[in-house]
Amino acid sequence: MTTAPAPLAARRARRPGTAGKRARRALLNLAGLLVALVTLFPVLWMISTAFKPPTELFSLTPHPIPLHPTLDNFRHVIDGTGVTDSSNNPIPYWTFLRNSLFVTIVAVAVSSLLALLAAIALARFKFRFRTTYLIMLLIVQMLPQQALVIALYIDFRSLNLLDSLTGLIAVYTAFALPVTIWMLRSFAASVPKELEEAAAIDGAGAWTVFWRILFPLVTPGLVATSVFAFIFAYNEFVFALTFLGVDTPRFTLPLFVQFFQGHSTSGTDWGAIMAASTLFTIPVLAFFLIIQRRLASGLVAGAVKG
């Protein structure tokens, strides 16, 4: 800890004199701009690379904006010449998109429903093992997936759930649950109990109270937690990699993106990888931007306030 008084110059700069204030503001804005540019750069570079022809990828002076933008990389990726099935037929991008969306949507729907029931139990009832259950949820979230995948691989092998999207759905549902329950619980707890009590006094039964009062008020929370579950399942890599192996027609989008890097025969086709990565990433980022405000409040509610 420094005990010396702040330097004179710094103290003068902080005095509410206009010149010092303006300089300070400009400096802060410059720092903000720098942070934003460094942060955005990788994503922008991905998009720009996706539009570059091969000659520009390996040119001696890289240009931030493609000189001769081309859609060849996207065409290559969407037609599926990069990934083939066991009899060497190309698999188009739409197959992977369909796999990913199917797995993700089913897993999110199931886990949201189960989590809502559990969250109501945790937010509205006092029962014996409530605290134990909450701590169990916290611990379960932290178990490493690359450890559990060994046991799940062996179990699913005997259940014939490998090489199937059903197995992935089951695993994604389970691994989305702890966080979803944890976040939904705080949303359900923030609904004033008086509303439910008033409805009950007016003669509403349990189902009516749930459907007409609790459910509408928890919906924003349900949206926020679904987003988290969606992002988790859509991005998940370890289980998909292990369960699907070389079953290319069942690949989800993350495997598809990584496949180009791992399995290319004639050098790495970075244009195609970046095009695939762009097709995979941009929907997520667009989604994030649209729901930005709601997401920020949900994130904070789940992460800090509990």
Next chain:
Amino acid sequence: MVKTESRRPGRRSISSSPAGAVTGRLRRRRPPSSSPRPPGLTARQRAAIWVRRHRLAPYLLLIPATAVIAWLILWPAAQIGLFSFQDYGLMQIIGAQPTQWIGLGNYSQILHDPEFWLSLRITVLFSLVVVPLTLTVGTLVGLLLSRLGRKMATFVSTSALLAWGTPAVSASVIFAWLTDPDGGIVDWSLSKLPSWLGGGPHWAEFSWQNSALPAYTVLTALLVWMGFPFIAVTVLAGLRTRPPELHEAARIDGAGPWRSFWTITFPLLRPVFMVLLMLSIIWDFGVFTQAFVITAAPGNRDEFNLGLYEYFKAFTQPPAYGMASAIAFILTLILLIITVGYVRASVKQGEVR
């Protein structure tokens, strides 16, 4: 029209509600003996009364979620522990040979494997670098966000949101491309830097993936890039709850920004920092997807962290599930020890209520 229709089932169910599921809390204040049992109840109504009398509603609501978690997370975790004491490989998984209990055999084999100690050292050193770096960058950006004007703050936080939202696989292939020896922008920029900044032509075609130190430098940049937005947003949220008078007072007393951070902001946000620290350690210690894409795709065994070492023991030929389970068990135990700290910090912060 649609609205009134959709309401009807709810209204109808007032009389035939299956259980006091949601309002059980309210009803149970009535002593159980005072609820008379009129004759001629349907089986459903009788079940509802039984559930309410024994206060079973919360347990019933928890059953589905708990069953799924138990089947797909808790049981596999227990299985890892069991497998780690067994000889479990190719012959056992195809059923050609029964599994054998071999006691601590897997563990002693691992502890004598130099690859294990190398991967453990890499994992620990990596966490020691990445965790403080992510926390520092995140906190600095959070502090910056709290001082910026409205428009600039929105711009910076939106770009941070985009970094945070980028899927791990995408982010990893992007960083692999940025640092590619042929055509990667990082090597190009470094070779153009003046030599007093450490640049020079020797950076051209520098390979970042061929040995552990460069590969983990890339991984560090990647994880800081992906990790700092969460820290920044959380710190910013914490800063907003801080009374501004304290800083006014400190400024009048002549405290600089460094001092007022350590004497006011940090103590106020200490619980938040504790949670963030634990979470960062758990995430960075167990990092897998990014490490897999950045270091494992080339397949250099001397670049494995603990997770990769374990994964490749299990899933490359010949598979050694028993030994991999032993490594997984060690990894899980280490993470659980950190998690205990995390749970305690969460309890202290009043999250477990």
